[in-house]
Amino acid sequence: xxxxxxxxxxxxxxxxxxxxxxxxxxxxxxxxxxxxxxxxxxxxxxxxxxxxxxxxxxxxxxxxxxxxxxxxxxxxxxxxxxxxxxxxxxxxxxxxxxxxxxxxxxxxxxxxxxxxxxxxxxxxxxxxxxxxxxxxxxxxxxxxxxxxxxxxxxxxxxxxxxxxxxxxxxxxxxxxxxxxxxxxxxxxxxxxxxxxxxxxxxxxxxxxxxxxxxxxxxxxxxxxxxxxxxxxxxxxxxxxxxxxxxxxxxxxxxxxxxxxxxxxxxxxxxxxxxxxxxxxxxxxxxxxxxxxxxxxxxxxxxxxxxxxxxxxxxxxxxxxxxxxxx
Amino acid sequence: xxxxxxxxxxxxxxxxxxxxxxxxxxxxxxxxxxxxxxxxxxxxxxxxxxxxxxxxxxxxxxxxxxxxxxxxxxxxxxxxxxxxxxxxxxxxxxxxxxxxxxxxxxxxxxxxxxxxxxxxxxxxxxxxxxxxxxxxxxxxxxxxxxxxxxxxxxxxxxxxxxxxxxxxxxxxxxxxxxxxxxxxxxxxxxxxxxxxxxxxxxxxxxxxxxx
Numbered sequence: 001x002x003x004x005x006x007x008x009x010x011x012x013x014x015x016x017x018x019x020x021x022x023x024x025x026x027x028x029x030x031x032x033x034x035x036x037x038x039x040x041x042x043x044x045x046x047x048x049x050x051x052x053x054x055x056x057x058x059x060x061x062x063x064x065x066x067x068x069x070x071x072x073x074x075x076x077x078x079x080x081x082x083x084x085x086x087x088x089x090x091x092x093x094x095x096x097x098x099x100x101x102x103x104x105x106x107x108x109x110x111x112x113x114x115x116x117x118x119x120x121x122x123x124x125x126x127x128x129x130x131x132x133x134x135x136x137x138x139x140x141x142x143x144x145x146x147x148x149x150x151x152x153x154x155x156x157x158x159x160x161x162x163x164x165x166x167x168x169x170x171x172x173x174x175x176x177x178x179x180x181x182x183x184x185x186x187x188x189x190x191x192x193x194x195x196x197x198x199x200x201x202x203x204x205x206x207x208x209x210x211x212x213x214x215x216x217x218x219x220x221x222x223x224x225x226x227x228x229x230x231x232x233x234x235x236x237x238x239x240x241x242x243x244x245x246x247x248x249x250x251x252x253x254x255x256x257x258x259x260x261x262x263x264x265x266x267x268x269x270x271x272x273x274x275x276x277x278x279x280x281x282x283x284x285x286x287x288x289x290x291x292x293x294x295x296x297x298x299x300x301x302x303x304x305x306x307x308x309x310x311x312x313x314x315x316x317x318x319x320x321x322x323x324x325x326x
Numbered sequence: 327x328x329x330x331x332x333x334x335x336x337x338x339x340x341x342x343x344x345x346x347x348x349x350x351x352x353x354x355x356x357x358x359x360x361x362x363x364x365x366x367x368x369x370x371x372x373x374x375x376x377x378x379x380x381x382x383x384x385x386x387x388x389x390x391x392x393x394x395x396x397x398x399x400x401x402x403x404x405x406x407x408x409x410x411x412x413x414x415x416x417x418x419x420x421x422x423x424x425x426x427x428x429x430x431x432x433x434x435x436x437x438x439x440x441x442x443x444x445x446x447x448x449x450x451x452x453x454x455x456x457x458x459x460x461x462x463x464x465x466x467x468x469x470x471x472x473x474x475x476x477x478x479x480x481x482x483x484x485x486x487x488x489x490x491x492x493x494x495x496x497x498x499x500x501x502x503x504x505x506x507x508x509x510x511x512x513x514x515x516x517x518x519x520x521x522x523x524x525x526x527x528x529x530x531x532x533x534x535x536x537x
Contacts, residue, residue: 006383006400006446028447035403035442036423048400050447075436099512100499101427101490104436105443235511 001038005047010054012178012210018049020180020208027051027210029071030105032098033114041124042115042131056109056212059083065174065215070109074164075100077108087216089246092227093167099236109211111164112175112191115202116266117238118147118158129155130199137199145304146240149312151265156199157302160192160267161238167227169268170244170260173216179209192267199266221246221258224326228319229262230311239263241312243319247283254278254287259295259320264312271295274316283324285317292316383446389414390458398445405429405440408455416456416485420514427513430486430493431455437493439512456485459492467535468492471526479517487513491527492537500531 009015019025024046028034037043056071059080066086068077077083078094098106115121120128120138127136139147139157147157165188173188191203205211224247231237242262248255257278259271274295281287292313301309385396389412398407405422408414408431417440420428424442431440432454459466468491471477478484490513494500499509506527507520515523530537 001401004400006444008446008449028444031444031447032424032439032442035444038401039423048444052447099427100494100497100509101430101437101439101512102424102442105438235508 002041002044002046004045006050007047008050008053012054012056012212015049015051015054016178016180016208016210018047019210022047023207025049029107029110030073031110032102032106033110037115037122040122042122051210061086062215065217068108068214068216070211070213071107073104074098074106074108074111075103078103086218086222087167087171088223089171089221089225089227089244090164090167090216092225093163093242093244096227096229096242097163108164108214111162112168112211112214113203113205114162116158117161119143121158130158130195130202133198133200140302143304144302145307146238146263147302147305148265149299149301149305149308150269151194151267153195153197153199155197156195156266158195158199159263159265160202161262162268163227163229163239163242163262165192165268166242166260166262167244168214168216169270170246170258171216171219171221172258173214175211176213176215177205177209178212179206181206183212185215188268189270195266202266219246220248220256224249224323226319226322226326228315228322230315241308241315243315245316245319245323247278247320247323249283249324252282252284254281254283257291259291259316261295261312261316264299264308271316273297278320283320285321288317288320289313291320385446385449387445387448387450388452390454396445400444400446402445403441404431404433404443404445404448404453407445408440408453414455414457418482418485420483420486425514426483426486427490428483428486430489430513432489432493435496437490454489456489459488466492467530467533467537468495468526471529472523475522475526475529476519477523477526478515478519483513483515483517487515487523491523491530494527495531495537500527503528 019027026045028048028050056069058069059072060067061082066082074094078091084091118139120126121131126138129137137156148159168188175186175191177184193201226245229239229242231239239262244260246258257275259274261269274291277291277294295316296313299309382397382399385398387394405419408417417431418428420426422441424439429439429441430437433448434451468488472488490510494509500506503524506524
């Protein structure tokens with residue numbers, strides 16, 4: 001691993017300035033992704049700014065939303081009473097991710113900012129536009145069974161690996177950030193980018209901007225929810241496809257619906273048209289199948305991930321059935 | 327290297343450290359005099375050696391109930407500190423990328439992958455490794471249960487399995503076989519002793535002893 005300078009500021013402003021003024025500096029919180037990437041030489045920061053001394057761990061209800069500090073651990077959030085009561089979909093998604101040990105280390109902010117698990121990104125001997133802009137996309141004509149079916153470009157077909165982000169996308173969360181130019185809030189859908197011509201940029205954060213909290217608005221999705229994750233072993237694996245489904249039911253009638261998919265795009269993939277389709281329909285398998293067909297419009301597979309064109313709609317149906325039966 | 331008289335570790339040999347520093351300094355000087363591409367290749371090769379000449383940081387930790395002071399490079403992982411500097415080799419290096427769980431230790435009572443965190447990030451914390459689990463000569467109930475149920479074959483993953491299993495019971499995630507399997511999924515056993523590991527955890531949980 002490369003050498004680096006290590007600093008541990010106690011003031012948020014100091015931490016932000018340290019990263020903003022040095023293009024080779026980066027924040028570190030749980031480190032579960034960054035340390036891995038540094039060991040492999042994928043990321044080679046010259047300075048690490050450890051933010052664990054900043055007071056950003058609080059989870060509290062404020063006005064109309066649940067505010068979750070960026071340094072709250074994944075395990076803490078998943079087990080927190082307010083999260084389990086108000087946003088069980090988020091708790092389910094968190095517990096579907098990683099392992100108990102990693103959830104004890106990984107933070108909310110870091111979870112949002114984890115890098116893709118595309119093997120071409122991880123192997124420094126192979127081309128990857130995300131790791132080394134201009135070097136080409138190894139996955140495009142390579143082994144692409146884990147890759148995107150929506151929103152990709154000819155520069156990058158990688159997918160975002162976070163489970164928590166899929167739930168937060170469905171729940172219309174807001175991301176609070178603080179940076180050298182001050183504070184701002186970002187709608188969850190606008191935090192992560194599609195690859196386009198600049199796959200090296202995962203998010204819309206500016207240099208030195210630090211995620212300080214995530215706000216999840218109060219809602220009616222406290223019962224009929226399901227985070228349904230399909231992977232290659234029963235636990236502790238990244239999603240092939242995952243679906244966050246939330247319903248508000250009046251008897252059998254769907255009053256409101258939220259749907260987002262993971263493992264299919266460069267960002268959590270919100271299924272707005274399918275949500276619209278469900279409103280006013282009965283909560284039956286037939287309605288869910290129609291919604292899944294709507295959701296899959298525009299999907300396109302590569303050589304090795306054609307299975308996702310069947311797996312994704314089936315997972316949507318299964319998630320909705322599980323949610324409706326909850 | 328540990329430098330604390332509070333511990334029973336041998337003190338740092340300062341002469342040795344100084345000699346080593348001088349060797350590395352002259353190596354760096356020599357590197358500075360050769361053409362760029364050659365240096366680049368050489369520094370990639372010699373990275374680990376050259377690094378020892380760079381800045382170290384003070385670090386205080388309590389490990390298995392004993393207080394230690396260290397001077398470490400920031401890039402030293404908690405796993406490497408335990409194994410290479412304290413010679414607590416019970417904690418295993420399996421994958422070194424957070425995928426296998428062999429390096430599981432407790433930090434302030436919580437199980438973590440020691441390979442995926444830098445030691446300096448744990449300043450002031452309490453670390454428990456497999457060596458700190460037994461009470462003198464008396465094995466921890468989880469250790470006894472693993473022996474009784476043959477919760478291993480080759481044994482390489484076992485320290486991580488046991489540290490994780492203790493945490494699993496303490497967290498309240500050992501109420502059923504399915505729950506145990508889910509909450510132990512971060513510990514891989516290539517011999518496939520899973521059935522016996524689950525049986526050991528169930529026995530400890532049902533025995534109701536303090537873990």
